[in-house]
Amino acid sequence: MRQSKLFTKTKKENPADEASKNAELLIRGGFIHKEMAGVYTYLPLGLRTLKKIEKIIREEMNAIGGQEVSMTALQDPEIWKKTGRWDDDVVDVWFKTKLKNDTELGLGCTHEEPITNMMTNFISSYRDLPMFAYQFQTKFRNELRAKAGILRGREFLMKDMYSFCKDEKEHDEFYEKSKVAYMNVYKRVGLGHITYIVFASGGMFSKYSHEFQTITSVGEDLIYLDENKGIAVNKEVLNDDVLTSLGLKRENLVEHKAIEVGNIFTYGKRYSEPLNLNFMNETGESNPVFMGAYGIGVSRLMGTVVEALSDDKGIIWPEEIAPFKVHLLALGDSEKVTAQANMIYEQLNEAGVEVLFDDRLENSAGEKFADADLLGMPYRAVVSERSITAGGIELKKRTEEKGKIVSLEELLKIVSEKN
RNA sequence: CGGGCUGUAGUAUAUCGGUUGUACAAGUGCUUUGGGAGCAUUUAGGCUGGGUUCGACUCCCAGCAGCCCGACCA
Numbered sequence: 001m002r003q004s005k006l007f008t009k010t011k012k013e014n015p016a017d018e019a020s021k022n023a024e025l026l027i028r029g030g031f032i033h034k035e036m037a038g039v040y041t042y043l044p045l046g047l048r049t050l051k052k053i054e055k056i057i058r059e060e061m062n063a064i065g066g067q068e069v070s071m072t073a074l075q076d077p078e079i080w081k082k083t084g085r086w087d088d089d090v091v092d093v094w095f096k097t098k099l100k101n102d103t104e105l106g107l108g109c110t111h112e113e114p115i116t117n118m119m120t121n122f123i124s125s126y127r128d129l130p131m132f133a134y135q136f137q138t139k140f141r142n143e144l145r146a147k148a149g150i151l152r153g154r155e156f157l158m159k160d161m162y163s164f165c166k167d168e169k170e171h172d173e174f175y176e177k178s179k180v181a182y183m184n185v186y187k188r189v190g191l192g193h194i195t196y197i198v199f200a201s202g203g204m205f206s207k208y209s210h211e212f213q214t215i216t217s218v219g220e221d222l223i224y225l226d227e228n229k230g231i232a233v234n235k236e237v238l239n240d241d242v243l244t245s246l247g248l249k250r251e252n253l254v255e256h257k258a259i260e261v262g263n264i265f266t267y268g269k270r271y272s273e274p275l276n277l278n279f280m281n282e283t284g285e286s287n288p289v290f291m292g293a294y295g296i297g298v299s300r301l302m303g304t305v306v307e308a309l310s311d312d313k314g315i316i317w318p319e320e321i322a323p324f325k326v327h328l329l330a331l332g333d334s335e336k337v338t339a340q341a342n343m344i345y346e347q348l349n350e351a352g353v354e355v356l357f358d359d360r361l362e363n364s365a366g367e368k369f370a371d372a373d374l375l376g377m378p379y380r381a382v383v384s385e386r387s388i389t390a391g392g393i394e395l396k397k398r399t400e401e402k403g404k405i406v407s408l409e410e411l412l413k414i415v416s417e418k419n
Numbered sequence: 420c421g422g423g424c425u426g427u428a429g430u431a432u433a434u435c436g437g438u439u440g441u442a443c444a445a446g447u448g449c450u451u452u453g454g455g456a457g458c459a460u461u462u463a464g465g466c467u468g469g470g471u472u473c474g475a476c477u478c479c480c481a482g483c484a485g486c487c488c489g490a491c492c493a
Contacts, residue, residue, distance in 0.1 A: 012443065012455060013431050017485050037485065091493060110493080144420060144491065152492085220492085260492095332452050366454035373454090386453065394453095 001044075001324065002345075003358040003371075006030075008043050010371050020218065022303035023149025025315050029374050031323075038146025038154035045375065046302075048323035050157065053298055054136055056188045056320065057159050060181040064174070066134045066161055071114055073138060075106035079113045082274045093141040107140035112293060115162050116271040123289060126166050126281050130174060134161030136298060148218065150303040151259060161294040166279065168268070171290045175266060178294050182212055182262050185296065189305055190318025195261065198223050199246065200234040202266070208237070212262035212296075216307045219257035226252045259304045267291040315376030316398050324356040326415050327377035329368045331384035333361040341383040344393065344408060353415050373398070379415055 008030030015027050018034070026032045031046030042050050058068065080086035086106070088094060095107040108114070115133060123131065139158045146154050161178070165171040179197060186195040195214045202208045211234060213223050222235040226248050233242060233253070243250060272278070272288040280286055302321075309316045319325065326348060330341035341359065348355045356377060358368050365384070372380045382394040382403070393411050396403030406414065 009444075010455090011430065016425090016431065019486065085493075092491075093493080141492085145487095145489095147487085334452095362452090364452055364454085364456055366452085366456075368455090369453075370455045382453080384453070 001356050003356055004360045006044060006356075008045065010374055012370075018149060020147075020149040020151065020303075020307075021310065022151060022306040025306055025310055025374070026149065026303070029315065029376075032150065038143060038152070040150055040153060040299075042299075045323045049317065049321050050298060050302055052321040052323075053189055053301055054157075054159070057185050057296060057298065058136075060184050060188075061132075061134050061159070061161060063184075064132070064177045064181045065130075066132045069115075069133050069135050071108070071111050071118075071135055071137060073108050073140065075108050075114065077104050077106060079117045079275060080106065083113055083271060084274075085113065093143060095140045095142045108137065109139055109141045110293075110295075111135070111137065111160055112162065112267070112271045112291075113275065116275045116277050116291070119164060119289070120275070120277050123164060123277060123279055126279055128164075129279060129289065130163065130165040130170050132161060132163050132174065134159060134294070148220070148303075150299045151218075151307075152220070153299070156300065157298040159296045159298055163292040163294070164277075165290045165292075166281065166287070167290055171266065171292055175264065175292055178264055178292075179210065182264070182294075182296070185301075186212060186214070186261065188320050189301060190309055190321070191261070191301075191305060194308060196223070196225060196230065196232045196258075198232040198234050198258075199237060199242070200263070201237050206266035206268070209263060209265045211260050213258035214261050214304050214308060215256045215258045216304065217257060218307055219259040221258050221260055223256050223258045224253040225256055227254065228252065259300070259307070261301050261304055262294075262296045264294045265292060267293060310376070313370070314374035317376045317378060319378045322376070322378050324354045324377050326353055326355040326379045326381055327358065327372045327375065328355050329358045329372060329380065329382045329384075331365045331368065331382060331386075334385060336388065337383055337385060340388060344381070344383060344411070347408060347412065348415070351412050351416055353412070381411060381415075 010030055011028045014024045018024050018027060026046060027034065029045065030043055033041040033043055035041055077086050085091045093109050097105050097107065099105060123129065136157060136159050138155055140155055143152065143154050146152055163171060163174050165174060186192050191214050195212055198211045198213045199208045200211045213221060213232065223232045224235065224238055225232040231246060231248060268290055269288040272291055277289045278286045279289055305321065306315055309318065328341065328345055330337055345355060345357045358371065376398055378398055380396045380398065387394045387405065390405045392405045392407045394403045395406045395411055395414065
Protein backbone atom coordinates (compact mmCIF):
# COMPACT_ATOMS: atom_id res chain seq x y z
CA MET A 1 0.00 0.00 0.00
CA ARG A 2 1.29 3.40 -0.97
CA GLN A 3 0.84 5.86 1.85
CA SER A 4 0.29 8.66 -0.66
CA LYS A 5 -2.93 6.88 -1.67
CA LEU A 6 -4.11 6.11 1.86
CA PHE A 7 -7.07 8.36 2.56
CA THR A 8 -6.42 8.53 6.29
CA LYS A 9 -3.89 10.91 7.74
CA THR A 10 -2.12 11.00 11.04
CA LYS A 11 -2.76 13.71 13.57
CA LYS A 12 -0.18 15.39 15.69
CA GLU A 13 -2.53 16.26 18.50
CA ASN A 14 -4.65 14.09 20.71
CA PRO A 15 -8.40 14.33 20.25
CA ALA A 16 -9.95 16.45 22.99
CA ASP A 17 -12.91 14.15 23.53
CA GLU A 18 -10.93 11.02 24.32
CA ALA A 19 -8.94 10.27 27.42
CA SER A 20 -7.91 6.67 26.95
CA LYS A 21 -4.63 5.76 25.35
CA ASN A 22 -6.15 3.26 22.93
CA ALA A 23 -8.55 5.83 21.51
CA GLU A 24 -5.93 8.58 21.34
CA LEU A 25 -3.39 6.50 19.47
CA LEU A 26 -5.86 4.72 17.21
CA ILE A 27 -7.55 7.99 16.23
CA ARG A 28 -4.28 9.89 15.78
CA GLY A 29 -2.96 7.11 13.61
CA GLY A 30 -6.12 6.97 11.52
CA PHE A 31 -6.98 3.39 12.51
CA ILE A 32 -10.48 4.25 13.70
CA HIS A 33 -12.96 7.10 13.51
CA LYS A 34 -15.38 8.00 16.25
CA GLU A 35 -18.97 8.31 15.10
CA MET A 36 -20.40 8.94 18.56
CA ALA A 37 -19.71 7.88 22.11
CA GLY A 38 -18.90 4.18 22.13
CA VAL A 39 -19.33 3.81 18.37
CA TYR A 40 -16.31 3.62 16.10
CA THR A 41 -15.68 3.08 12.41
CA TYR A 42 -12.72 0.93 11.42
CA LEU A 43 -10.57 2.62 8.79
CA PRO A 44 -8.22 0.81 6.36
CA LEU A 45 -5.31 0.40 8.78
CA GLY A 46 -7.48 -0.48 11.77
CA LEU A 47 -9.57 -2.89 9.77
CA ARG A 48 -6.48 -4.80 8.68
CA THR A 49 -5.54 -5.38 12.31
CA LEU A 50 -9.09 -6.22 13.32
CA LYS A 51 -9.29 -8.78 10.50
CA LYS A 52 -5.97 -10.30 11.52
CA ILE A 53 -7.15 -10.75 15.07
CA GLU A 54 -10.34 -12.27 13.68
CA LYS A 55 -8.27 -14.63 11.56
CA ILE A 56 -6.25 -15.80 14.56
CA ILE A 57 -9.39 -16.44 16.57
CA ARG A 58 -10.99 -18.25 13.62
CA GLU A 59 -7.99 -20.53 13.27
CA GLU A 60 -8.00 -21.37 16.96
CA MET A 61 -11.75 -21.98 17.04
CA ASN A 62 -11.57 -24.18 13.97
CA ALA A 63 -8.72 -26.09 15.58
CA ILE A 64 -11.00 -27.23 18.40
CA GLY A 65 -13.83 -28.15 16.07
CA GLY A 66 -15.76 -24.89 15.79
CA GLN A 67 -18.05 -24.33 12.81
CA GLU A 68 -18.49 -20.74 11.74
CA VAL A 69 -21.92 -19.18 11.23
CA SER A 70 -23.18 -15.62 10.99
CA MET A 71 -26.36 -14.86 12.85
CA THR A 72 -28.67 -11.90 12.58
CA ALA A 73 -28.52 -8.67 14.50
CA LEU A 74 -32.32 -8.33 14.49
CA GLN A 75 -33.90 -10.34 17.24
CA ASP A 76 -37.38 -11.81 17.63
CA PRO A 77 -38.66 -10.98 21.14
CA GLU A 78 -40.67 -14.20 21.37
CA ILE A 79 -37.72 -16.47 22.01
CA TRP A 80 -36.23 -14.03 24.50
CA LYS A 81 -39.48 -13.96 26.42
CA LYS A 82 -39.21 -17.72 26.83
CA THR A 83 -35.98 -17.33 28.80
CA GLY A 84 -37.16 -14.19 30.60
CA ARG A 85 -34.48 -12.03 29.04
CA TRP A 86 -36.63 -9.64 27.00
CA ASP A 87 -37.45 -7.70 30.16
CA ASP A 88 -35.41 -4.51 30.54
CA ASP A 89 -35.12 -5.15 34.24
CA VAL A 90 -33.39 -8.46 33.52
CA VAL A 91 -31.21 -7.38 30.60
CA ASP A 92 -30.64 -3.65 30.84
CA VAL A 93 -28.55 -3.17 27.70
CA TRP A 94 -31.20 -3.84 25.07
CA PHE A 95 -31.56 -1.65 22.05
CA LYS A 96 -35.16 -2.18 21.00
CA THR A 97 -36.84 -1.07 17.82
CA LYS A 98 -40.03 -1.71 15.86
CA LEU A 99 -41.24 -2.87 12.51
CA LYS A 100 -43.49 -0.52 10.53
CA ASN A 101 -46.46 -2.47 11.83
CA ASP A 102 -45.36 -1.82 15.44
CA THR A 103 -44.01 -5.31 16.09
CA GLU A 104 -41.11 -5.03 18.53
CA LEU A 105 -37.63 -6.21 17.60
CA GLY A 106 -34.33 -6.20 19.45
CA LEU A 107 -30.77 -5.63 18.29
CA GLY A 108 -28.65 -8.56 19.40
CA CYS A 109 -26.54 -8.02 22.50
CA THR A 110 -25.65 -11.73 22.65
CA HIS A 111 -26.96 -14.82 20.87
CA GLU A 112 -27.78 -17.64 23.29
CA GLU A 113 -31.51 -17.53 22.56
CA PRO A 114 -31.45 -17.44 18.76
CA ILE A 115 -28.73 -20.06 18.39
CA THR A 116 -30.37 -22.40 20.88
CA ASN A 117 -33.70 -21.93 19.14
CA MET A 118 -32.14 -22.45 15.73
CA MET A 119 -30.39 -25.63 16.80
CA THR A 120 -33.73 -27.31 17.49
CA ASN A 121 -33.77 -27.66 13.70
CA PHE A 122 -30.46 -29.47 13.59
CA ILE A 123 -29.96 -31.33 16.87
CA SER A 124 -32.19 -34.26 17.64
CA SER A 125 -29.92 -37.18 18.52
CA TYR A 126 -26.86 -37.87 20.64
CA ARG A 127 -25.27 -38.61 17.27
CA ASP A 128 -25.45 -34.87 16.52
CA LEU A 129 -23.40 -34.07 19.62
CA PRO A 130 -21.06 -32.60 20.60
CA MET A 131 -21.28 -29.64 18.28
CA PHE A 132 -19.65 -26.23 18.45
CA ALA A 133 -20.75 -23.16 16.50
CA TYR A 134 -19.27 -19.70 16.56
CA GLN A 135 -19.54 -16.39 14.81
CA PHE A 136 -18.04 -12.94 14.54
CA GLN A 137 -20.85 -10.53 15.06
CA THR A 138 -21.45 -6.90 15.78
CA LYS A 139 -23.12 -6.73 19.16
CA PHE A 140 -25.28 -3.84 20.27
CA ARG A 141 -25.39 -2.96 23.93
CA ASN A 142 -27.10 0.09 25.28
CA GLU A 143 -24.48 0.82 27.90
CA LEU A 144 -25.33 3.61 30.30
CA ARG A 145 -21.82 4.81 29.94
CA ALA A 146 -19.52 3.98 27.07
CA LYS A 147 -15.92 4.59 27.93
CA ALA A 148 -12.26 3.90 27.38
CA GLY A 149 -12.33 4.11 23.58
CA ILE A 150 -12.90 0.75 21.95
CA LEU A 151 -12.64 -1.10 25.27
CA ARG A 152 -16.30 -0.59 26.06
CA GLY A 153 -18.53 0.48 23.22
CA ARG A 154 -22.21 0.32 22.39
CA GLU A 155 -21.53 -1.42 19.09
CA PHE A 156 -18.56 -3.76 18.91
CA LEU A 157 -17.24 -6.88 17.26
CA MET A 158 -17.38 -10.07 19.28
CA LYS A 159 -16.61 -13.68 18.67
CA ASP A 160 -19.13 -15.84 20.44
CA MET A 161 -19.02 -19.60 20.43
CA TYR A 162 -21.68 -21.94 21.78
CA SER A 163 -21.13 -25.55 22.69
CA PHE A 164 -23.79 -28.27 22.61
CA CYS A 165 -23.02 -31.45 24.49
CA LYS A 166 -24.90 -34.44 25.72
CA ASP A 167 -23.76 -34.20 29.30
CA GLU A 168 -21.56 -32.37 31.72
CA LYS A 169 -18.59 -34.66 31.19
CA GLU A 170 -18.56 -34.09 27.46
CA HIS A 171 -18.98 -30.38 28.10
CA ASP A 172 -16.11 -30.24 30.58
CA GLU A 173 -13.74 -31.78 28.07
CA PHE A 174 -14.53 -29.11 25.54
CA TYR A 175 -14.47 -26.38 28.16
CA GLU A 176 -10.88 -27.29 29.04
CA LYS A 177 -9.92 -27.36 25.37
CA SER A 178 -11.40 -23.93 24.91
CA LYS A 179 -9.14 -22.55 27.64
CA VAL A 180 -6.09 -23.71 25.72
CA ALA A 181 -7.44 -22.28 22.48
CA TYR A 182 -8.12 -18.97 24.17
CA MET A 183 -4.65 -18.75 25.63
CA ASN A 184 -3.26 -19.49 22.16
CA VAL A 185 -5.18 -16.49 20.86
CA TYR A 186 -3.74 -14.20 23.51
CA LYS A 187 -0.23 -15.47 22.86
CA ARG A 188 -0.57 -14.88 19.14
CA VAL A 189 -1.86 -11.32 19.52
CA GLY A 190 1.11 -10.56 21.77
CA LEU A 191 -0.58 -10.52 25.16
CA GLY A 192 0.29 -14.02 26.39
CA HIS A 193 2.80 -12.84 28.96
CA ILE A 194 0.27 -10.64 30.81
CA THR A 195 -2.97 -12.57 30.32
CA TYR A 196 -4.31 -14.97 32.96
CA ILE A 197 -7.22 -17.29 33.42
CA VAL A 198 -9.24 -15.91 36.29
CA PHE A 199 -11.95 -17.50 38.40
CA ALA A 200 -15.11 -15.43 38.27
CA SER A 201 -18.71 -15.79 39.30
CA GLY A 202 -20.45 -18.68 37.64
CA GLY A 203 -24.19 -18.35 37.84
CA MET A 204 -26.88 -20.99 38.09
CA PHE A 205 -25.22 -24.06 36.70
CA SER A 206 -21.61 -23.87 37.72
CA LYS A 207 -19.63 -22.57 40.63
CA TYR A 208 -17.32 -20.47 38.49
CA SER A 209 -17.00 -19.05 35.07
CA HIS A 210 -13.55 -18.28 33.75
CA GLU A 211 -12.39 -14.94 32.54
CA PHE A 212 -9.27 -14.13 30.61
CA GLN A 213 -7.78 -10.98 32.06
CA THR A 214 -4.91 -8.95 30.66
CA ILE A 215 -3.03 -7.02 33.29
CA THR A 216 -2.74 -3.34 32.42
CA SER A 217 -2.83 -0.17 34.46
CA VAL A 218 -6.20 0.85 33.01
CA GLY A 219 -8.33 -2.24 33.48
CA GLU A 220 -11.90 -2.10 34.76
CA ASP A 221 -11.49 -5.30 36.76
CA LEU A 222 -9.49 -6.09 39.86
CA ILE A 223 -7.91 -9.52 40.01
CA TYR A 224 -5.85 -11.25 42.67
CA LEU A 225 -3.00 -13.28 41.26
CA ASP A 226 -0.86 -15.98 42.82
CA GLU A 227 2.11 -15.64 40.51
CA ASN A 228 3.77 -18.89 41.55
CA LYS A 229 0.69 -20.98 40.93
CA GLY A 230 -0.49 -18.91 37.98
CA ILE A 231 -4.00 -18.84 39.43
CA ALA A 232 -6.02 -15.66 39.70
CA VAL A 233 -9.37 -14.75 41.22
CA ASN A 234 -11.66 -11.90 40.31
CA LYS A 235 -12.44 -9.54 43.16
CA GLU A 236 -16.14 -10.33 42.72
CA VAL A 237 -15.67 -13.88 44.02
CA LEU A 238 -12.81 -13.28 46.43
CA ASN A 239 -13.63 -14.79 49.81
CA ASP A 240 -12.11 -17.31 52.20
CA ASP A 241 -14.22 -20.24 51.01
CA VAL A 242 -13.20 -19.67 47.42
CA LEU A 243 -9.54 -19.30 48.35
CA THR A 244 -9.62 -22.50 50.35
CA SER A 245 -11.30 -24.44 47.56
CA LEU A 246 -8.68 -23.22 45.10
CA GLY A 247 -5.81 -23.85 47.49
CA LEU A 248 -4.79 -20.21 47.59
CA LYS A 249 -3.53 -18.11 50.48
CA ARG A 250 -4.41 -14.44 50.81
CA GLU A 251 -0.84 -13.43 51.59
CA ASN A 252 0.38 -14.82 48.26
CA LEU A 253 -2.07 -12.79 46.20
CA VAL A 254 -1.15 -9.60 44.39
CA GLU A 255 -3.84 -7.18 43.25
CA HIS A 256 -3.79 -6.08 39.61
CA LYS A 257 -6.00 -3.99 37.39
CA ALA A 258 -6.92 -5.96 34.32
CA ILE A 259 -8.98 -5.86 31.15
CA GLU A 260 -11.37 -8.74 30.56
CA VAL A 261 -10.48 -10.05 27.12
CA GLY A 262 -12.53 -13.22 27.20
CA ASN A 263 -15.05 -15.12 29.26
CA ILE A 264 -16.23 -18.71 29.12
CA PHE A 265 -19.37 -20.01 30.81
CA THR A 266 -21.02 -23.28 31.59
CA TYR A 267 -24.76 -22.91 31.04
CA GLY A 268 -25.95 -26.44 31.44
CA LYS A 269 -29.67 -26.55 30.65
CA ARG A 270 -30.37 -22.89 31.33
CA TYR A 271 -31.24 -22.13 27.70
CA SER A 272 -31.93 -25.56 26.25
CA GLU A 273 -34.76 -26.26 28.70
CA PRO A 274 -36.92 -23.17 28.12
CA LEU A 275 -36.27 -23.28 24.37
CA ASN A 276 -36.82 -27.04 24.08
CA LEU A 277 -33.46 -27.95 22.62
CA ASN A 278 -33.54 -31.67 23.35
CA PHE A 279 -31.82 -34.75 22.00
CA MET A 280 -32.59 -38.44 22.12
CA ASN A 281 -29.93 -40.47 23.94
CA GLU A 282 -28.77 -44.03 23.29
CA THR A 283 -31.66 -45.50 25.25
CA GLY A 284 -34.34 -43.41 23.60
CA GLU A 285 -34.77 -40.84 26.37
CA SER A 286 -35.17 -37.16 25.52
CA ASN A 287 -32.85 -34.78 27.38
CA PRO A 288 -32.00 -31.07 27.25
CA VAL A 289 -28.68 -30.30 25.58
CA PHE A 290 -25.86 -29.27 27.91
CA MET A 291 -24.54 -25.89 26.78
CA GLY A 292 -21.68 -23.49 27.24
CA ALA A 293 -20.67 -20.12 25.78
CA TYR A 294 -17.28 -18.68 24.93
CA GLY A 295 -16.75 -14.99 24.16
CA ILE A 296 -13.92 -12.79 23.00
CA GLY A 297 -14.37 -9.09 22.30
CA VAL A 298 -12.40 -8.78 19.08
CA SER A 299 -12.36 -4.99 19.02
CA ARG A 300 -11.71 -4.84 22.74
CA LEU A 301 -8.76 -7.16 22.25
CA MET A 302 -7.36 -4.74 19.68
CA GLY A 303 -7.75 -1.87 22.14
CA THR A 304 -6.09 -3.92 24.85
CA VAL A 305 -3.06 -4.54 22.64
CA VAL A 306 -2.71 -0.79 22.17
CA GLU A 307 -3.06 -0.12 25.88
CA ALA A 308 -0.54 -2.78 26.81
CA LEU A 309 1.97 -2.48 23.98
CA SER A 310 2.68 1.13 23.15
CA ASP A 311 5.22 3.74 24.14
CA ASP A 312 5.20 7.52 24.24
CA LYS A 313 5.72 7.70 20.49
CA GLY A 314 2.94 5.40 19.41
CA ILE A 315 1.74 1.88 18.96
CA ILE A 316 3.96 -1.21 18.87
CA TRP A 317 2.00 -3.83 16.92
CA PRO A 318 2.98 -7.45 17.42
CA GLU A 319 3.92 -9.00 14.10
CA GLU A 320 0.94 -11.24 13.68
CA ILE A 321 -1.60 -8.44 13.91
CA ALA A 322 0.26 -5.41 12.54
CA PRO A 323 -1.57 -3.83 9.59
CA PHE A 324 1.65 -4.21 7.61
CA LYS A 325 4.85 -5.96 8.49
CA VAL A 326 7.19 -3.37 7.00
CA HIS A 327 6.95 0.40 6.83
CA LEU A 328 9.15 1.47 3.94
CA LEU A 329 10.19 5.12 4.06
CA ALA A 330 11.63 7.07 1.17
CA LEU A 331 13.32 10.22 2.48
CA GLY A 332 13.61 13.22 0.21
CA ASP A 333 12.43 13.55 -3.34
CA SER A 334 15.59 12.85 -5.29
CA GLU A 335 15.14 10.66 -8.33
CA LYS A 336 17.74 8.25 -7.10
CA VAL A 337 16.00 7.65 -3.80
CA THR A 338 12.55 7.48 -5.39
CA ALA A 339 13.65 4.95 -7.97
CA GLN A 340 15.45 2.83 -5.41
CA ALA A 341 12.54 2.88 -2.98
CA ASN A 342 10.04 2.00 -5.71
CA MET A 343 12.17 -0.93 -6.74
CA ILE A 344 12.39 -2.20 -3.17
CA TYR A 345 8.63 -1.74 -2.73
CA GLU A 346 8.00 -3.90 -5.77
CA GLN A 347 10.46 -6.54 -4.63
CA LEU A 348 8.81 -6.75 -1.22
CA ASN A 349 5.37 -7.03 -2.79
CA GLU A 350 6.59 -9.74 -5.10
CA ALA A 351 7.98 -11.62 -2.13
CA GLY A 352 4.54 -11.42 -0.52
CA VAL A 353 5.64 -9.12 2.28
CA GLU A 354 2.96 -6.75 3.51
CA VAL A 355 4.44 -3.31 3.18
CA LEU A 356 3.23 0.21 3.74
CA PHE A 357 5.29 2.46 1.50
CA ASP A 358 5.67 6.07 2.60
CA ASP A 359 6.20 7.40 -0.90
CA ARG A 360 5.02 10.92 -0.11
CA LEU A 361 7.39 13.39 -1.75
CA GLU A 362 6.60 16.52 0.20
CA ASN A 363 6.77 15.31 3.77
CA SER A 364 9.86 15.89 5.86
CA ALA A 365 11.98 13.09 7.19
CA GLY A 366 10.97 13.95 10.71
CA GLU A 367 7.31 13.68 9.88
CA LYS A 368 7.82 10.29 8.28
CA PHE A 369 9.74 8.97 11.27
CA ALA A 370 7.07 10.27 13.63
CA ASP A 371 4.39 8.58 11.53
CA ALA A 372 6.29 5.32 11.46
CA ASP A 373 6.55 5.35 15.25
CA LEU A 374 2.90 6.27 15.69
CA LEU A 375 1.62 3.66 13.24
CA GLY A 376 3.85 1.04 14.80
CA MET A 377 4.67 -1.48 12.08
CA PRO A 378 7.19 -4.08 13.32
CA TYR A 379 9.92 -3.12 10.81
CA ARG A 380 10.94 0.27 9.48
CA ALA A 381 13.00 0.27 6.30
CA VAL A 382 14.50 3.62 5.30
CA VAL A 383 15.77 4.48 1.85
CA SER A 384 17.61 7.79 1.59
CA GLU A 385 20.70 9.39 0.14
CA ARG A 386 22.43 8.41 3.32
CA SER A 387 21.35 4.78 3.27
CA ILE A 388 22.27 4.42 -0.37
CA THR A 389 25.72 5.88 0.29
CA ALA A 390 26.11 3.43 3.16
CA GLY A 391 25.32 0.64 0.76
CA GLY A 392 21.70 -0.34 1.26
CA ILE A 393 18.61 0.08 3.37
CA GLU A 394 18.43 1.09 6.98
CA LEU A 395 16.35 -1.51 8.79
CA LYS A 396 15.08 -1.02 12.32
CA LYS A 397 12.57 -2.85 14.44
CA ARG A 398 9.93 -0.71 16.13
CA THR A 399 11.21 -1.98 19.45
CA GLU A 400 14.83 -1.05 18.74
CA GLU A 401 16.56 2.29 19.15
CA LYS A 402 19.00 1.94 16.29
CA GLY A 403 18.85 0.36 12.91
CA LYS A 404 21.42 -1.28 10.73
CA ILE A 405 22.28 -1.10 7.05
CA VAL A 406 21.21 -4.18 5.12
CA SER A 407 21.22 -5.17 1.47
CA LEU A 408 18.00 -5.84 -0.40
CA GLU A 409 18.67 -9.57 -0.17
CA GLU A 410 19.14 -9.35 3.58
CA LEU A 411 16.01 -7.25 3.94
CA LEU A 412 13.93 -9.78 2.03
CA LYS A 413 15.35 -12.60 4.08
CA ILE A 414 14.75 -10.94 7.44
CA VAL A 415 11.20 -9.75 6.82
CA SER A 416 10.13 -12.98 5.15
CA GLU A 417 10.98 -14.99 8.24
CA LYS A 418 8.17 -16.22 10.43
CA ASN A 419 8.78 -15.19 13.97
C1' C B 420 -28.96 6.26 36.37
C1' G B 421 -26.55 9.95 40.48
C1' G B 422 -22.53 13.63 40.63
C1' G B 423 -18.87 16.88 38.15
C1' C B 424 -16.78 19.37 33.93
C1' U B 425 -17.06 21.00 28.76
C1' G B 426 -19.33 22.59 23.77
C1' U B 427 -15.59 28.48 19.06
C1' A B 428 -12.82 26.30 11.62
C1' G B 429 -11.52 19.39 9.60
C1' U B 430 -8.21 19.10 14.42
C1' A B 431 -6.24 21.57 18.85
C1' U B 432 -6.80 26.02 21.40
C1' A B 433 -7.12 31.85 22.84
C1' U B 434 -9.71 36.34 23.85
C1' C B 435 -14.08 39.16 24.38
C1' G B 436 -21.34 41.95 26.36
C1' G B 437 -19.68 45.82 20.67
C1' U B 438 -16.10 43.20 13.29
C1' U B 439 -13.64 35.83 17.05
C1' G B 440 -7.03 35.55 17.33
C1' U B 441 -3.43 31.58 16.71
C1' A B 442 -1.26 26.67 15.43
C1' C B 443 -1.82 22.19 12.67
C1' A B 444 -4.55 20.23 8.48
C1' A B 445 -6.29 21.74 3.41
C1' G B 446 -5.37 24.92 -1.62
C1' U B 447 -1.54 27.89 -4.51
C1' G B 448 3.73 29.49 -5.31
C1' C B 449 8.84 29.21 -3.99
C1' U B 450 12.54 27.25 -0.77
C1' U B 451 13.46 22.85 2.28
C1' U B 452 14.20 17.07 3.25
C1' G B 453 17.60 12.08 9.00
C1' G B 454 13.03 13.35 14.03
C1' G B 455 6.25 16.38 13.14
C1' A B 456 10.33 22.58 8.19
C1' G B 457 10.29 28.18 6.29
C1' C B 458 8.17 32.49 3.73
C1' A B 459 4.01 34.45 1.12
C1' U B 460 -1.06 33.80 0.03
C1' U B 461 -6.09 31.54 0.22
C1' U B 462 -10.14 28.66 2.38
C1' A B 463 -12.76 27.61 6.88
C1' G B 464 -15.69 28.70 13.13
C1' G B 465 -19.22 30.40 17.98
C1' C B 466 -24.13 22.90 19.20
C1' U B 467 -29.79 23.85 19.07
C1' G B 468 -33.91 26.63 20.98
C1' G B 469 -35.68 30.33 24.20
C1' G B 470 -34.68 34.58 27.54
C1' U B 471 -32.02 39.19 29.35
C1' U B 472 -29.91 43.40 26.46
C1' C B 473 -29.61 48.94 22.08
C1' G B 474 -26.40 44.71 20.97
C1' A B 475 -25.10 37.69 23.14
C1' C B 476 -20.08 33.33 20.96
C1' U B 477 -19.79 35.66 25.87
C1' C B 478 -24.85 36.31 30.97
C1' C B 479 -29.47 33.15 32.31
C1' C B 480 -32.81 28.78 31.29
C1' A B 481 -33.93 24.37 28.62
C1' G B 482 -32.52 20.75 25.21
C1' C B 483 -28.82 18.01 22.68
C1' A B 484 -23.82 16.23 22.54
C1' G B 485 -18.95 14.85 24.64
C1' C B 486 -15.57 13.56 28.63
C1' C B 487 -14.53 12.18 33.80
C1' C B 488 -15.96 9.83 38.83
C1' G B 489 -19.50 6.43 40.81
C1' A B 490 -23.24 2.62 40.02
C1' C B 491 -24.03 -1.14 36.21
C1' C B 492 -21.53 -4.88 32.98
C1' A B 493 -26.72 -10.71 32.41
